[in-house]
Amino acid sequence: MRRVLFYRLHDVVPARLAELERDSMLFSKSRDWRGDQFWLATANTADLFGMEYFRHASNEEGQSLTGAGFLRLLGDETDALATLYFLNDCTQRFHARAQLKDEENPIAKLRYLDIHQGRLPSGMPIEDVLAARPVIKRLNGGAITFYPPTYRPNSYFRRDKPGMWGFSLQGMRDFAPSFLEAEAEAMRIYRGLRRLDR
Numbered sequence: 001m002r003r004v005l006f007y008r009l010h011d012v013v014p015a016r017l018a019e020l021e022r023d024s025m026l027f028s029k030s031r032d033w034r035g036d037q038f039w040l041a042t043a044n045t046a047d048l049f050g051m052e053y054f055r056h057a058s059n060e061e062g063q064s065l066t067g068a069g070f071l072r073l074l075g076d077e078t079d080a081l082a083t084l085y086f087l088n089d090c091t092q093r094f095h096a097r098a099q100l101k102d103e104e105n106p107i108a109k110l111r112y113l114d115i116h117q118g119r120l121p122s123g124m125p126i127e128d129v130l131a132a133r134p135v136i137k138r139l140n141g142g143a144i145t146f147y148p149p150t151y152r153p154n155s156y157f158r159r160d161k162p163g164m165w166g167f168s169l170q171g172m173r174d175f176a177p178s179f180l181e182a183e184a185e186a187m188r189i190y191r192g193l194r195r196l197d198r
Contacts, residue, residue, distance in 0.1 A: 003104040012066040035074035092118040
């Protein structure tokens with residue numbers, strides 16, 4: 001059975017709902033998904049499945065629920081990371097709260113996350129609970145390795161750019177301020193290299 005990531009977004013003011021829906025659609029189209037493509041059901045959702053899903057989620061979560069959805073992951077941790085960072089950004093921009101439930105996550109502390117305006121209930125940023133290990137995105141004809149800001153392979157390792165996400169592919173390395181930016185830049189490079197190989 002495929003791993004499933006459930007997510008909820010609370011407390012977005014109604015006047016900004018259209019903005020949230022637009023941002024969600026742009027995020028969904030902004031990257032290649034190995035598993036399900038990101039989607040968010042809201043009170044404005046018109047398709048039957050989305051309407052019913054939001055109605056049932058609202059019955060469970062209460063009036064504060066703004067959006068809900070889930071992803072079936074197909075062995076790609078970057079799909080889960082991208083969703084986590086997008087929702088984290090939403091909590092900051094919309095002064096909202098996000099919940100992520102990932103029962104099959106191999107890291108116990110990431111099976112349930114509650115994020116308030118970019119912070120965990122303890123006040124820590126989400127980077128503090130992520131594993132400090134590389135994340136590999138496997139692609140046709142290669143792979144991209146992402147290095148979180150907390151990555152330290154040994155006690156002597158020093159980062160050129162602290163606080164930034166690193167990535168490497170085919171011997172090239174670079175950094176970006178966030179995971180989403182690192183992934184977007186790495187994919188641009190990957191596609192460019194694929195064109196050159198033809």
